[in-house]
Amino acid sequence: MADKIDRFFIDYFSGKLSKLLNLRKMELQAKAVDDNVNASKSTTLTRGAEFQLIREQGDSETAFIAKELQYMDVFLSTLSSEQQELLTLRYDRRNRLTWSEVAYRFCKSERQCIRQVRDMKDEFEECYWSQMVGNTGAQLEKTNGVMAG
Known part of the structure; x- marks a missing residue:
C-alpha cells in the first residue's frame, strides 16, 4: 500500500496528475471539434462551449x-507549510532530492x-486513500497503470 501512496505522491507533486487532467480535457475538446465538422458555424459557436462542459x-x-x-x-490544507514543503521536496521528481539533501534543508536528521x-x-492512507480506493478502486488501478507507463 505504501508503494501506491508513494507513486500517487510522486505523480501529484511532480505535476503528472495535473498534466493528465489537462491532456484528457484536450482529448475531449478534440473529439468535440471532430463531432462538429458538419455543423453550421453559428451552431458550433453557441453549442460548442456547452457541449464541451457537458x-x-x-x-x-x-x-x-x-x-x-x-x-x-484537502489533505495538504491540513498540513503545516513545513510539512507541505517536506513532501514537495521529497516527492517532486523534477528536483530529485535524496533524504540527506531533504534533511539538510530542514536542519534535521534523515530519520526525523x-x-x-x-x-x-x-x-493520508487512513483519512483519504480508503475513500479514493473504496469509491473507484478499478479506476484507480487503471489510472495508476497509465501513470506508471
Missing part, C-alpha cells in the same frame, strides 16, 4: 483525476524526516 463533466476519467487532485488539496513523511502517509 462532455468534461460526464467523463469518468476526467472526474476521477479531478477528484484525486481535490482529495490531495523519514518518520515525519511516514506519519503523513499513514494519515
Whole structure:
C-alpha cells in the first residue's frame, strides 16, 4: 500500500496528475471539434462551449483525476507549510532530492524526516486513500497503470 501512496505522491507533486487532467480535457475538446465538422458555424459557436462542459463533466476519467487532485488539496490544507514543503521536496521528481539533501534543508536528521513523511502517509492512507480506493478502486488501478507507463 505504501508503494501506491508513494507513486500517487510522486505523480501529484511532480505535476503528472495535473498534466493528465489537462491532456484528457484536450482529448475531449478534440473529439468535440471532430463531432462538429458538419455543423453550421453559428451552431458550433453557441453549442460548442456547452457541449464541451457537458462532455468534461460526464467523463469518468476526467472526474476521477479531478477528484484525486481535490482529495490531495484537502489533505495538504491540513498540513503545516513545513510539512507541505517536506513532501514537495521529497516527492517532486523534477528536483530529485535524496533524504540527506531533504534533511539538510530542514536542519534535521534523515530519520526525523523519514518518520515525519511516514506519519503523513499513514494519515493520508487512513483519512483519504480508503475513500479514493473504496469509491473507484478499478479506476484507480487503471489510472495508476497509465501513470506508471
